[in-house]
Amino acid sequence: MSILPITKIAEKMGLPAEAVEPYGKYKAKIDSSFLPDLESRPDGKLVLVTAITPTKAGEGKTTTSIGLADGLAHIGKKAMLCLREPSLGPVFGIKGGATGGGKASLEPGQDIDLHFNGDFHALTSSINLISAVIENSLYQGNPFRIDPNRIVWKRALDMNDRSLRSITVALDDKKGIPHHSEFCITVASELMAIYCLASSPEDFLVRLKRIIVAYDEDGKPLTVEDFKVSHAVMRLMKEAFKPNLVQTLENNPAFVHGGPFANIAHGCNSLIATKLALKLAPIVVTEAGFGADLGAEKFLDIKSVVGGLHPDACVMVATIRALKLHVGVAFEDLDKENVEALLKGLPNLGRHLENIKKFGLPVVVSINRFGSDTQNEVDALFAWCKEKGYEVAINSSFKDGGEGAADLARLVVKTLEEKPSAYHPLYDRNEPIKEKISRICKEIYGADDVEYSPLAESQLQEYEAMGYGNFFVCMAKTPLSFTDSPKIQGAPRGFNIHVREVNLATGSGFIIPLTGTIFTMPGLPKVPLAEVMEEEPW
Numbered sequence: 001m002s003i004l005p006i007t008k009i010a011e012k013m014g015l016p017a018e019a020v021e022p023y024g025k026y027k028a029k030i031d032s033s034f035l036p037d038l039e040s041r042p043d044g045k046l047v048l049v050t051a052i053t054p055t056k057a058g059e060g061k062t063t064t065s066i067g068l069a070d071g072l073a074h075i076g077k078k079a080m081l082c083l084r085e086p087s088l089g090p091v092f093g094i095k096g097g098a099t100g101g102g103k104a105s106l107e108p109g110q111d112i113d114l115h116f117n118g119d120f121h122a123l124t125s126s127i128n129l130i131s132a133v134i135e136n137s138l139y140q141g142n143p144f145r146i147d148p149n150r151i152v153w154k155r156a157l158d159m160n161d162r163s164l165r166s167i168t169v170a171l172d173d174k175k176g177i178p179h180h181s182e183f184c185i186t187v188a189s190e191l192m193a194i195y196c197l198a199s200s201p202e203d204f205l206v207r208l209k210r211i212i213v214a215y216d217e218d219g220k221p222l223t224v225e226d227f228k229v230s231h232a233v234m235r236l237m238k239e240a241f242k243p244n245l246v247q248t249l250e251n252n253p254a255f256v257h258g259g260p261f262a263n264i265a266h267g268c269n270s271l272i273a274t275k276l277a278l279k280l281a282p283i284v285v286t287e288a289g290f291g292a293d294l295g296a297e298k299f300l301d302i303k304s305v306v307g308g309l310h311p312d313a314c315v316m317v318a319t320i321r322a323l324k325l326h327v328g329v330a331f332e333d334l335d336k337e338n339v340e341a342l343l344k345g346l347p348n349l350g351r352h353l354e355n356i357k358k359f360g361l362p363v364v365v366s367i368n369r370f371g372s373d374t375q376n377e378v379d380a381l382f383a384w385c386k387e388k389g390y391e392v393a394i395n396s397s398f399k400d401g402g403e404g405a406a407d408l409a410r411l412v413v414k415t416l417e418e419k420p421s422a423y424h425p426l427y428d429r430n431e432p433i434k435e436k437i438s439r440i441c442k443e444i445y446g447a448d449d450v451e452y453s454p455l456a457e458s459q460l461q462e463y464e465a466m467g468y469g470n471f472f473v474c475m476a477k478t479p480l481s482f483t484d485s486p487k488i489q490g491a492p493r494g495f496n497i498h499v500r501e502v503n504l505a506t507g508s509g510f511i512i513p514l515t516g517t518i519f520t521m522p523g524l525p526k527v528p529l530a531e532v533m534e535e536e537p538w
Contacts, residue, residue: 067397071405262289484516
């Protein structure tokens with residue numbers, strides 16, 4: 001198929017022409033102000049796509065999500081896709097793109113991967129405007145009596161740059177007060193979190209105003225509202241609240257809107273886009289970042305609760321290559337048949353599947369098939385799934401498009417029709433903070449216990465004393481392991497989770513425990529993909 005004008009895609013969805021704002025020929029923003037007109041419509045079924053613990057072999061969660069949407073269309077089912085926008089950091093660092101692959105891709109791919117429709121630029125500008133106003137207040141006589149050592153709002157850049165994790169500002173300013181500061185990547189900022197959790201621009205404004213950005217000399221918190229900058233931010237963000245509409249290679253609609261990381265934020269696309277999609281299509285396919293221990297847990301414990309969503313089914317993505325890698329098979333040997341290693345790697349898949357069942361959600365397995373997968377390996381994996389009571393389908397949409405995901409689509413439809421969801425979150429947000437953290441670490445990661453640094457202990461006591469004990473827990477942890485060490489793969493037991501620091505996000509309603517050596521500003525690899533692109537036509 002050839003890519004269609006975006007107005008044709010909007011027509012297929014039944015969107016009114018006045019709600020469609022084209023950004024060129026193949027992209028559009030959707031004015032969601034007409035959403036109240038759709039309130040009488042029933043919500044569609046919500047399908048979450050997640051995956052096993054990521055490896056460098058790749059799992060293909062986005063490819064599967066796109067393939068499933070195309071597969072549903074292929075078998076005659078109307079569906080809508082909701083994905084996150086790519087961050088420039090991974091695009092130029094390790095991923096090279098985030099719009100699927102092969103015949104299971106979004107278009108216009110390069111536009112989506114790069115500047116897209118300007119949402120992340122608006123967010124980055126807003127984040128740094130808040131920082132600039134705080135610093136200006138210090139310079140202009142410090143009327144709020146800001147403690148420079150307790151400015152907790154971080155500047156942002158949508159790029160991997162580890163050199164900005166710790167900086168000193170105002171060094172050459174005679175009236176300024178030199179102090180420590182730091183950058184986070186845009187997708188890890190609290191502003192991104194509330195952007196994707198807000199139900200409307202008005203809700204975003206309420207959340208924005210209550211963000212704590214600093215403390216004064218007496219320890220009193222200072223918020224965005226105190227600095228009178230919220231309406232300036234709303235002007236920067238005005239267009240960003242509108243979901244972005246694009247299409248798959250098979251001309252099926254996709255909202256791509258918002259993009260918090262799942263290892264240091266909550267890893268889900270915007271609630272605005274999801275709720276709109278649920279009114280426009282009988283089946284909505286969405287994904288949550290990284291493995292199910294991170295993105296899916298946060299989707300089910302945070303986004304679904306905040307948005308009043310009721311997920312109906314889950315698709316767990318796995319590859320034979322990745323499962324072999326989890327037990328130490330060398331990357332260069334993954335193409336060789338090794339049924340024994342595959343079977344030893346299956347406990348990782350098994351733990352993720354058992355975890356999803358703890359939320360009361362029906363779950364099926366999708367095997368993203370590679371050309372090197374042998375029939376013996378496929379048979380062994382299917383036999384394991386049958387023995388454990390899980391239904392499984394092969395997905396070859398990378399090579400075959402929607403037709404290659406037809407079996408998966410039929411399995412998802414069967415699950416939606418025959419297995420009603422009993423979805424519930426893992427914890428009650430009114431439980432004590434440590435109990436919520438412990439439940440996630442023990443039940444989802446498989447840890448024996450949680451250890452806190454003296455700093456983390458004092459921060460938790462302070463936050464509870466401030467009245468924030470009922471906040472959600474948004475864990476910051478390596479995506480490469482159930483543990484807080486990226487080197488430990490598989491499905492380990494007999495470990496503790498180490499919390500070194502705890503951040504407070506009052507706008508999004510998060511307590512954010514930072515575990516292990518996780519950073520909110522990633523670094524580039526030794527050879528970033530930006531350098532690899534030098535050999536490619538631009």
